[in-house]
Structure formats: C-alpha cells, structure tokens
Amino acid sequence: MGITPERILAGRWIAGPRIEDAMLVASELNKAGIKAMVNYLGEELRDEESIEDAVKTYISLVKRARKNNARISIAVKPTQIGMSIGMEEAKRNYLRILEAAGTAGIFTWLDMENYMYVDNTINLYLWNRRKAMAGICLQAYLKRSVGDLKRITKAEGTVRLVKGAYREGEEISYRKRSEINRNYRKMMRYLFDNSQRFMIATHDKEMISTAVRMNKRSRKDLSFAMLKGINNRYAKKLSSEGMKVEIYLPFGERWIDYAYRRLREASNISLLIRHIFDE
Ligand SMILES: Cc1cc2nc3c(=O)[nH]c(=O)nc-3n(C[C@H](O)[C@H](O)[C@H](O)COP(=O)(O)OP(=O)(O)OC[C@H]3O[C@@H](n4cnc5c(N)ncnc54)[C@H](O)[C@@H]3O)c2cc1C
Known part of the structure; x- marks a missing residue:
C-alpha cells in the first residue's frame, strides 16, 4: 500500500505492530507518570484463528x-474476542483475559x-464477577446511555465516559455537538453523584476542567484518558499537576478502522497538521 494520510497519521496514533512497540511507548509514558491503556488492534473478527490470536x-x-x-x-473490543460470532465465545474469551490480567494486577476495560x-457488551460486563478489576466504556452520543449508566453504577461497575466514535442513526443518537456535550455533562454529573471510581476519557478541555473542579469537592477516584497522538x-500537564492520567495506546497490524x-x-486539515507538530 502507498503513502496515504491515514498511514502517515497511524504512526502518531499507534505504537507499532508488535507487543515490544507497545511496551516501549508504555515505558516512556510511565516515566511521565502516565499509565498506558493498551489495545491490540482488531475488530469484527469472525474467524477462530484471529480471535484466538487476539x-x-x-x-x-x-x-x-x-x-x-x-x-x-488493557482495552479490549468485544468483537475481537468473539462477540461477532456469539455471546458464549465472547464470555469464554473475556474470562480468559480477565483471569490473566487479574493475576498480573492489571485492569481490563x-x-x-457499534x-x-x-x-x-453491557450484558457481558455485568455477567463478569471480577468488577473490581474491570470497567466498561459508555458513549454519551447514545440516547440510551443515561439509562445504561444508572444500571452499571447500581451494579457497582466502573465507567469510562466517552463521546462516541461510530456513525449512528438519529433515532438512537445525538448528532449535534451541543447535544452530545450536554449529555456528556449530564452523565459526568451522575458519575460524581453516584460512583466512587470512574474515568473521563476526552480531549475536550472544557469537560476536563469541569471534572477537575467538581473533584475538588467530591474527591472521587477520578482518572482522565486521551488517545495517543491527540x-x-x-x-502530561494534567499528570504533572497530580491527576491520574492514562493514554489509550493501540498496537498491531489492523490499524485501518481505527485510523x-x-x-x-x-x-x-488544519487540526490534523497542528496535531502532527504538537508534541
Ligand atoms: C481513552 C479513550 C478511549 C476511548 N474509547 C472509545 C470506545 O470504546 N468507544 C467509542 O465509541 N469511542 C471511544 N473513544 C473515542 C471517543 O468516543 C471520541 O470519538 C474521541 O475521544 C473524540 O472526542 P472528544 O471527547 O475528544 O471530543 P471532541 O469534542 O470530538 O474533541 C475535543 C477536541 O479534541 C481534539 N480532537 C479530538 N479528536 C481529534 C483528532 N482525531 N485529531 C485531532 N484532534 C482531535 C480537538 O482539539 C477537539 O476540539 C475513546 C476516547 C478516549 C480518549
């Protein structure tokens, strides 16, 4: 394949093809006080061999x-561990990963x-009994997410709140930025009122400042997360100010959907160029 914009940018967004690449970038982040949230790239896997590899x-x-x-x-996509084939396959593999990660003292997201x-995905998460070491992502652009948040919080789950990255229909999702942001703020407030531990995963500085301010009063186990390269x-500034910060760090060969x-x-394009020269 030739040089394409996504291929150039993939280098900023992705650690590299191998585990060693991820470990190298993770160790650099760790030096800056930041935890790496490592994702092995892959989604919508349907053949046994690729799922087993993941x-x-x-x-x-x-x-x-x-x-x-x-x-x-670690951050695992349900469809890379068998959900596109069936729930039983996903459960079996989720458990194998949770067991290995738990033994290593590592949290699994x-x-x-889609x-x-x-x-x-919510049923899979709620089915697992190891919630102390496991969390789930919820997307503020979905109209259903406030209800899901309540359900997961009641089950003492840990939520990572994002805006949402897929294309969804307007019957089920908010499309306007202002509506998505309003729902994000609503969900964030709910987390501050009802949860002890959660993650605010966004690059939106206004949301982050609001969460920092709210936490001065609430003193929750709050962490922030951003994607590598954005x-x-x-x-790093947040981390140096004493906040808990993680950076989502994908690695592997299947980078196209992510990119x-x-x-x-x-x-x-100006936003992209600014980010290329940012760090
Ligand atoms: C740790 C983490 C985990 C995630 N996990 C999931 C998940 O499981 N499922 C899911 O659907 N989504 C996930 N996302 C993606 C998320 O849903 C958003 O699509 C993404 O974070 C962009 O939205 P934003 O919150 O940064 O807000 P936005 O309002 O989109 O962006 C805020 C600002 O961030 C900057 N920015 C954002 N994206 C880019 C970019 N690509 N290039 C350059 N600048 C950019 C811009 O300055 C922009 O103004 C995750 C995001 C993070 C940070």
Missing part, C-alpha cells in the same frame, strides 16, 4: 507488562463499539 496476545501482553513492572491497563453490540502534551475513525474526528 486473546493470546492480550495474555502475553499482561504477562510481559508484569515482568517489566509496566503500569498499564471493555471498549464500546450500536448493535451495546446490549451484549493533545498528549495536555495529558479512519480518528481522521473523521479531526474533521479539518
């Missing part, structure tokens, strides 16, 4: 991180994908 890669990754004393969490997987200088989502969000 599960085994996460298991090797957590063992390696433990050996290196690396401060990481479930990413949230709308068609939301119910099953506003990471700001992430397209980031390209779409960047929305204009």
Whole structure:
C-alpha cells in the first residue's frame, strides 16, 4: 500500500505492530507518570484463528507488562474476542483475559463499539464477577446511555465516559455537538453523584476542567484518558499537576478502522497538521 494520510497519521496514533512497540511507548509514558491503556488492534473478527490470536496476545501482553513492572491497563473490543460470532465465545474469551490480567494486577476495560453490540457488551460486563478489576466504556452520543449508566453504577461497575466514535442513526443518537456535550455533562454529573471510581476519557478541555473542579469537592477516584497522538502534551500537564492520567495506546497490524475513525474526528486539515507538530 502507498503513502496515504491515514498511514502517515497511524504512526502518531499507534505504537507499532508488535507487543515490544507497545511496551516501549508504555515505558516512556510511565516515566511521565502516565499509565498506558493498551489495545491490540482488531475488530469484527469472525474467524477462530484471529480471535484466538487476539486473546493470546492480550495474555502475553499482561504477562510481559508484569515482568517489566509496566503500569498499564488493557482495552479490549468485544468483537475481537468473539462477540461477532456469539455471546458464549465472547464470555469464554473475556474470562480468559480477565483471569490473566487479574493475576498480573492489571485492569481490563471493555471498549464500546457499534450500536448493535451495546446490549451484549453491557450484558457481558455485568455477567463478569471480577468488577473490581474491570470497567466498561459508555458513549454519551447514545440516547440510551443515561439509562445504561444508572444500571452499571447500581451494579457497582466502573465507567469510562466517552463521546462516541461510530456513525449512528438519529433515532438512537445525538448528532449535534451541543447535544452530545450536554449529555456528556449530564452523565459526568451522575458519575460524581453516584460512583466512587470512574474515568473521563476526552480531549475536550472544557469537560476536563469541569471534572477537575467538581473533584475538588467530591474527591472521587477520578482518572482522565486521551488517545495517543491527540493533545498528549495536555495529558502530561494534567499528570504533572497530580491527576491520574492514562493514554489509550493501540498496537498491531489492523490499524485501518481505527485510523479512519480518528481522521473523521479531526474533521479539518488544519487540526490534523497542528496535531502532527504538537508534541
Ligand atoms: C481513552 C479513550 C478511549 C476511548 N474509547 C472509545 C470506545 O470504546 N468507544 C467509542 O465509541 N469511542 C471511544 N473513544 C473515542 C471517543 O468516543 C471520541 O470519538 C474521541 O475521544 C473524540 O472526542 P472528544 O471527547 O475528544 O471530543 P471532541 O469534542 O470530538 O474533541 C475535543 C477536541 O479534541 C481534539 N480532537 C479530538 N479528536 C481529534 C483528532 N482525531 N485529531 C485531532 N484532534 C482531535 C480537538 O482539539 C477537539 O476540539 C475513546 C476516547 C478516549 C480518549
């Protein structure tokens, strides 16, 4: 494949193809006081071999991180561990990853994908009994998410709040930025009022400042997270000011879907160029 914008940018957004690449970037982040939230790239996997490769890669990754004393969490996409085939496959593999990660003292996040997987992803998360070491992502652009947040909070789950990265229909999702932001703020307030531990995952400085301000009063176990290559200088600043910060760090060969989502969000070329020269 030739040189394309997404290929150039993928280098900023992705650690590299191998576990070693992820460990190297994780160790640089750790030096800046930041935890790496490592994701092995891959989604919508339907063949047994690729699914098994994904599960085994996460298991090797957590063992390696433990050996290196690396401060990481992992972020797993349900459809890379079998959800596109069926719930039983996803449950079996989720458990294998949770067991290995738990033994290594590593927290496991479930990413949230397309709308068609939301119910099953929440059911998968709530089915697991190891919630102390596991969290789930919720997307503020979905109209249903406030209800999901209440359900997960009542079950003492840990939520990572994002705006949402997929294209969804207007019957089920907010489309205007102002509406998404309003729902994000609403969900954030709910978390401050009803949850002890949660993650605010955004590059939106206004949301982050609001959360920092709210936490001065609430003193929750709050962490922030950003994606590799986007506003990471700001992430380092937050970390130096004493906030808990994680950076989502993808690695692997299957970078195209991830890179397209980031390209779409960047929305204009000047924003992209600014980010290329940012750090
Ligand atoms: C740690 C983490 C985990 C995530 N996990 C998931 C998940 O599981 N499921 C899911 O649907 N989504 C996930 N996302 C993506 C998220 O839903 C948004 O699509 C993404 O974070 C952009 O939205 P924003 O919150 O930064 O706000 P926005 O309002 O979109 O952006 C705020 C500012 O951030 C900067 N910015 C944002 N994106 C870019 C970009 N691509 N290039 C350059 N600048 C940019 C711009 O300065 C922009 O003004 C995750 C995001 C993070 C940070």
